[in-house]
Amino acid sequence: MNDHAHESHDHHHEESFVSKYIFSLDHKMIGKQFLIFGLIMFMVGGGLAMLFRWQLAWPDKPLPIIGVSKAYQEEGEVTTAADRKWEERFDDDKETWLETNMPSGVIDPAFFNSLFTMHATIMVFFVVVPLLVGAFGNFLIPLMIGTRDMAFPVLNMLSFWSNILGTIIMMAGFFVPSGHAAAGWTGYAPLSSVPELSGVDWGQNLWCISLIVMGISSLMGSINYITTIINMRAPGMTWFRLPLAIWALFIVAILLLLAFPVVASALALILFDRMAGTSFFAAAGGGEPLLWQHLFWFFAHPEVYILILPGMGMASEMLPVFARKPIFGYKSMVFAMIAIAFLSWIVWGHHMFQSGMNPALGLSFMTTTMLIAVPSAIKTFNWLGTLHRASIRFTVPMLNVLAFISMFVIGGLSGIFMANAPVDIYIHDTYFIVAHIHYVVFGGSVFAIFGGIFYWFPKMYGRHMNATLGKIHFWISFLAFNGVFFPMHILGVGGHMRRIANPMQYEFLQQMQPISAQPINVFITVCAFILGVAQFLLLINVFWSIFRGKVAEQNPWQATTLEWHAPTPVPHGNFDAIPHVYHGPYEYSVPDAEADWIPQTQPNGESEHGEGEPVPAGATAD
Amino acid sequence: MKWLNFPAWLPENVSTFGQGVDNLFILIYWITAIVFVAVMAVLIVFIIKYRFQEGRKAEYIEGSTTLEIVWTAATTVIVFGLAMLSLPQWNDIKFPSKFPGNPGAVVQVNGKQFNWDMTYPGPDGEWGTDDDLQLENQLHVPVNEVVHIRLTADDVIHSFFVPQLRLKQDALPGRFINMWFEATKPGTYEIPCAELCGFGHSGMLGYLTVHTAEDYEAWKNERWTE
Ligand code: HEM
Ligand SMILES: [Cu+2]
Numbered sequence: 001m002n003d004h005a006h007e008s009h010d011h012h013h014e015e016s017f018v019s020k021y022i023f024s025l026d027h028k029m030i031g032k033q034f035l036i037f038g039l040i041m042f043m044v045g046g047g048l049a050m051l052f053r054w055q056l057a058w059p060d061k062p063l064p065i066i067g068v069s070k071a072y073q074e075e076g077e078v079t080t081a082a083d084r085k086w087e088e089r090f091d092d093d094k095e096t097w098l099e100t101n102m103p104s105g106v107i108d109p110a111f112f113n114s115l116f117t118m119h120a121t122i123m124v125f126f127v128v129v130p131l132l133v134g135a136f137g138n139f140l141i142p143l144m145i146g147t148r149d150m151a152f153p154v155l156n157m158l159s160f161w162s163n164i165l166g167t168i169i170m171m172a173g174f175f176v177p178s179g180h181a182a183a184g185w186t187g188y189a190p191l192s193s194v195p196e197l198s199g200v201d202w203g204q205n206l207w208c209i210s211l212i213v214m215g216i217s218s219l220m221g222s223i224n225y226i227t228t229i230i231n232m233r234a235p236g237m238t239w240f241r242l243p244l245a246i247w248a249l250f251i252v253a254i255l256l257l258l259a260f261p262v263v264a265s266a267l268a269l270i271l272f273d274r275m276a277g278t279s280f281f282a283a284a285g286g287g288e289p290l291l292w293q294h295l296f297w298f299f300a301h302p303e304v305y306i307l308i309l310p311g312m313g314m315a316s317e318m319l320p321v322f323a324r325k326p327i328f329g330y331k332s333m334v335f336a337m338i339a340i341a342f343l344s345w346i347v348w349g350h351h352m353f354q355s356g357m358n359p360a361l362g363l364s365f366m367t368t369t370m371l372i373a374v375p376s377a378i379k380t381f382n383w384l385g386t387l388h389r390a391s392i393r394f395t396v397p398m399l400n401v402l403a404f405i406s407m408f409v410i411g412g413l414s415g416i417f418m419a420n421a422p423v424d425i426y427i428h429d430t431y432f433i434v435a436h437i438h439y440v441v442f443g444g445s446v447f448a449i450f451g452g453i454f455y456w457f458p459k460m461y462g463r464h465m466n467a468t469l470g471k472i473h474f475w476i477s478f479l480a481f482n483g484v485f486f487p488m489h490i491l492g493v494g495g496h497m498r499r500i501a502n503p504m505q506y507e508f509l510q511q512m513q514p515i516s517a518q519p520i521n522v523f524i525t526v527c528a529f530i531l532g533v534a535q536f537l538l539l540i541n542v543f544w545s546i547f548r549g550k551v552a553e554q555n556p557w558q559a560t561t562l563e564w565h566a567p568t569p570v571p572h573g574n575f576d577a578i579p580h581v582y583h584g585p586y587e588y589s590v591p592d593a594e595a596d597w598i599p600q601t602q603p604n605g606e607s608e609h610g611e612g613e614p615v616p617a618g619a620t621a622d
Numbered sequence: 623m624k625w626l627n628f629p630a631w632l633p634e635n636v637s638t639f640g641q642g643v644d645n646l647f648i649l650i651y652w653i654t655a656i657v658f659v660a661v662m663a664v665l666i667v668f669i670i671k672y673r674f675q676e677g678r679k680a681e682y683i684e685g686s687t688t689l690e691i692v693w694t695a696a697t698t699v700i701v702f703g704l705a706m707l708s709l710p711q712w713n714d715i716k717f718p719s720k721f722p723g724n725p726g727a728v729v730q731v732n733g734k735q736f737n738w739d740m741t742y743p744g745p746d747g748e749w750g751t752d753d754d755l756q757l758e759n760q761l762h763v764p765v766n767e768v769v770h771i772r773l774t775a776d777d778v779i780h781s782f783f784v785p786q787l788r789l790k791q792d793a794l795p796g797r798f799i800n801m802w803f804e805a806t807k808p809g810t811y812e813i814p815c816a817e818l819c820g821f822g823h824s825g826m827l828g829y830l831t832v833h834t835a836e837d838y839e840a841w842k843n844e845r846w847t848e
């Protein structure tokens with residue numbers, strides 16, 4: 001494998017546009033492809049959320065601009081251009097996409113279900129995983145372990161392009177007759193497995209097929225990551241000199257490898273039920289609806305940790321750099337992640353406390369779920385410990401990391417409520433859960449992604465992003481994020497169910513004490529619009545900086561890890577010579593050292609070369 | 623402040639076991655609130671106190687085994703304590719073997735797109751006979767008496783939810799799940815469906831009417847003899 005990498009390094013042949021930018025085999029280019037892809041899908045997923053937030057704040061009111069006027073809705077009086085347009089649409093014979101999904105500009109309840117289903121599906125499988133695992137995993141792994149590329153570059157390219165194939169299949173679902181999948185991102189059977197019960201036909205089929213393709217893409221990535229990290233570490237890069245981001249990605253790759261086959265088989269069973277007349281999940285044919293939930297959550301609970309572990313790892317990279325201090329408790333950070341990975345296989349039942357599963361099982365799942373809060377707490381305390389007696393630089397990445405830590409704390413703590421089976425009786429399937437999800441995944445992972453993009457951008461593109469714009473984006477996002485998701489806890493405590501298109505159909509929500517759910521939903525929606533619009537600042541910053549950003553030096557943050565040892569822009573093959581590793585990844589402010597950081601590549605002792613032989617990769621010496 | 627005081631937003635509780643659930647909620651609320659405030663206080667003090675200042679260097683601290691042990695142990699004790707404390711509540715509410723006997727009413731509730739069908743066994747106390755009483759979206763029960771419910775669904779999964787009773791249970795096609803409650807206050811309460819069940823999920827709504835003993839007798843006399 002090393003030989004192959006050498007080869008491609010030595011022959012500096014000119015590459016065509018197609019082999020350089022499209023079917024690239026270079027891990028850095030593939031990482032960047034995933035980055036751009038993920039950012040675009042982030043806007044798509046966000047756009048869907050804007051639509052259903054409108055409906056939740058102002059149920060059954062026509063959308064602005066494309067919707068009809070009040071006068072037309074109530075009296076049929078044509079007053080605006082949109083009214084006229086709708087008049088025409090209703091008059092002709094064919095039923096257009098808009099007429100089916102948003103008649104008069106009002107979101108149809110069936111379309112509402114597709115909207116939140118696809119919002120979550122896109123955010124989980126097409127945004128957070130591609131960004132964390134696809135973009136950062138690809139870009140960082142070879143650079144941070146000191147090698148020239150991934151073990152299997154072709155597999156890597158295929159992983160990206162099967163991801164695009166999966167995306168095309170998923171997006172096609174919006175345009176098939178009878179609409180896109182509408183059974184929630186959790187796709188509970190038999191709603192998802194019997195077409196007559198949901199009225200959704202090919203939408204749900206495409207949903208299943210696309211997720212299987214996406215899973216294959218992840219599988220190819222994870223095999224690559226595992227092989228690369230085990231076999232291709234630079235000399236001296238022992239396991240306990242690995243940066244925490246690499247540890248996190250390594251663990252995540254293993255989780256993906258083991259979790260995906262389970263959900264792939266479950267999705268295949270749904271397809272059989274839908275298309276081949278089997279009845280795995282429908283009780284009427286002797287099937288078992290809970291089987292789907294067990295299979296799905298056995299996959300999806302590890303999946304939610306796949307969504308956070310790389311974020312934790314990336315935060316643990318940025319924190320020491322801007323605190324100028326070693327990470328507190330490096331080894332306990334590693335063991336906490338390993339513990340999370342193990343425990344994540346035995347907690348899935350906490351999603352099923354009220355499902356009709358044997359209540360005695362609920363008790364054991366409550367216990368394991370409580371246990372998984374322990375390593376999460378350990379990580380939080382270690383991040384706090386890292387700040388103790390530090391020298392903190394409030395750069396854009398650091399602001400995002402501090403947000404990550406504090407938002408993750410809220411998400412972890414709300415998890416305790418839900419892990420408690422009797423309390424979960426009441427808050428299960430309410431907005432309390434929605435708040436929890438978003439504090440961990442948006443507040444956690446997405447803020448880590450924001451920070452990570454800014455932090456590694458200079459290495460990716462050889463230019464800096466704009467710091468002022470970065471700070472504006474951060475502060476608006478941070479405040480609006482809390483404006484959107486904190487009040488959702490309160491709605492949940494008031495009993496507000498999730499996945500309902502019109503909360504005002506319920507007395508108890510109208511009469512919610514001390515404030516009705518209605519104005520709270522309006523407040524949330526207004527904050528959501530601000531949050532959504534603010535993401536354009538990120539997009540502008542990224543795309544503008546790719547071409548116009550301030551040119552970056554090789555190591556602008558004075559960081560110790562190997563990616564900063566590579567030249568900027570990073571050439572094909574990454575390093576001039578494979579680096580030797582002499583230190584752990586977080587040697588900041590070492591007493592008696594001249595600078596406040598010691599790169600992993602700096603030999604021990606006086607002389608530049610010689611002495612302090614590096615330990616070969618794979619050796620256990622620390 | 624009321625935005626931060628979660629328990630204040632709980633709807634009125636009208637079931638015998640609801641108070642136990644609320645107490646656990648309030649306990650967890652206070653534990654997590656204290657942890658949150660403490661963590662944020664430490665974080666804020668650190669980022670102010672240890673912000674970059676000319677001439678001061680960060681200290682090289684790699685960790686502390688003592689601290690790791692302390693916070694691992696402390697968290698473990700707290701979360702296990704919570705799990706133990708919640709055992710009795712869970713047992714009382716969900717274990718059929720622990721249900722109190724002598725129900726004042728026994729009803730079958732059947733979720734179907736997009737209604738709740740209630741079936742009373744009628745005077746003979748048996749389902750499937752001529753005197754069964756079937757009602758759509760109307761559940762009538764006596765106050766201060768145990769009610770037994772046999773929950774099932776016709777088509778997809780639904781979830782029987784009465785916020786004021788602190789009771790939620792998914793209804794599964796092909797299965798009968800038993801549950802119970804005892805309401806402590808007469809009145810009418812909504813029974814939303816809490817599990818996504820299709821395009822009509824939003825608005826799938828039944829009503830629970832809790833009668834005083836006399837009213838319930840009167841209702842029974844009027845409806846059961848029809
Ligand atoms: C302290 C650790 C955590 C605990 C104790 C915990 C506990 C729980 C429980 C009990 C539920 C199910 C609640 C219900 O449906 O009634 C849940 C849901 C969920 N959790 Fe966590 N959680 C923790 C951390 C995380 C993390 C780190 C993530 C992801 C990054 C996460 C993502 C989710 C998601 C996405 C759901 C909702 C799935 C759905 O129904 O759509 N959680 N959590
Ligand atoms: Cu889970």
Ligand SMILES: [Cu+2]
Pocket residue numbers: 780781815816817818819820822823824826
């Ligand atoms: Cu429903």
